Amino acid sequence: MNLGPLSRITPQPVPQDDVVITHEDVDRAHDRVRVSAARAQRGAFSKFRLLWLLVGPGILVMLGENDGPSMISYAATGARFGIGFFIPFVILTFCMAIVVQEMTMRLGSATHRGHAELIFDRFGPFWGWFSMIDLGIGNFLTLITEFIAIRAGLGFFGVPPWAAVGSALVFLCLAVMMHRYWTWERTLLAIAVFNLVFVPVALLTHPNWHSVGSALVTWKPLPGGLTQDTLIIVLADIGATVTPWMLFFQQSATVDKGLTRKDIHLGRIDTVVGAALAATAAVATIIATAPLFAHHMTAENFQGAEFAQALQPLIGRFGAALFAIGIVEAGMVASVTISISSAYAFGEVARRPHSLNLPVAQGKAFYSVLFLCAATAGAIVLIPGLPLVYVVLLVNVVAVLAMPPALVFLFMLANDREVMGDLVSPRWANILATGVVVFLTLAGLLFGISVIAPNVFAFLGGK
């Protein structure tokens, strides 16, 4: 057996008589046997098969983060600002997500421990609970917005709110009741690919490709300049791409999938492919709603489906229905990934079994947390009169504000030679990660200044 970097600081040797083999181990071992077999063979097909076996957490976390509130934020961005600054800006945020998520994949592959578990063990319960409170509140608020998106998207097809929330909960049950990480991952990947329905919707609007190309090069125009509204959208778009739950989810999913240090290279490809797919869908959404900006239609109070209804005269019923389906898909996939992220973190901290390979009887606590979080969030969405789009944007803003403290834990763990061995972050990764922390902190502070002293922006040339 290979010993990982943790062998230097965990009690060694571990008495083999103390080892309890579980179903979770057996399922993971079967997956690893297939990976080893693919790795042992030569040829392009075998390499592709190896990649196919190892992709998953990276694509899922990126497409999962293209969730209901994110797609609504991108839609609001296109409707308020059109094609311009925000297209290259959103691509930049996905580049930041790659830097951050690569570290979680490397941590999970090297240590075989979840993010919450490592924070508690290495930094102690004081900092661990801070981190858990951030994650718990953030995940719960985000889950509420996923159900808002599902309700709004299905509302386009005339589905009543209670039925929309109920069907989302049934979907969640079906998704996790497979008791097999591999089956769950492949099923969710197949559904998550529907995030790309925003691409045909964008094409139906017959976008001005010259404007898109010009925006990518010049980062202009930014209608209205730097204002508090612009900053909220900036923060919402950052929060639509990098959020704390992603750190916890990808590391735990990497561990649950059973990736090892040999798989890190392909884990990076998984993360980059996921970011590319998600960025494509995000940019497509901005382009899809840009005609609302061109037609001077106000979108301040739009929910996901209302964007679809507003677009209907421009792209037809089919295009509008695709848009609504995309919003529903985004909410459905993210409600699963975020619930699982909470359940993984709970299991890691409470030292209870936490794996999608667990039968219900062995993972009662894991599955209970998962369903309770989702059901409570779903129930809240049924409260009438909630200012839904405002809630959605605020949740993304809160996610951005919670990122710098979460990133510092990640940064320190990824540079902890005692747990990472020779897989500590290289200098270039540290420079990029520091840049991301500084950027997010400054963006948050700028937002704070805009709230406390809004006149500062008039001084800087905004409105």
Add this chain to the structure above:
Amino acid sequence: MPSKDKVHSAITSSDQKLVLSSLEPEQLAGLKKHLIPRRQLSGLEKFVMWSLRIYLLFMIVVVIYQVWASLH
């Protein structure tokens, strides 16, 4: 090899061999109960962590104020 009474009832001996030959020891669910020793935080690390914690709390107050202001 694991003692029989500690092996889960439905796990066969071939399963045990498969697990022990294909997983790294640290991947075994049972071994994850071992805690990883806590690290000592330097003064700079504590300063950064506390600063960001205060930053987050301050910004949450700002967000609450923003919500209150927009509702009035």
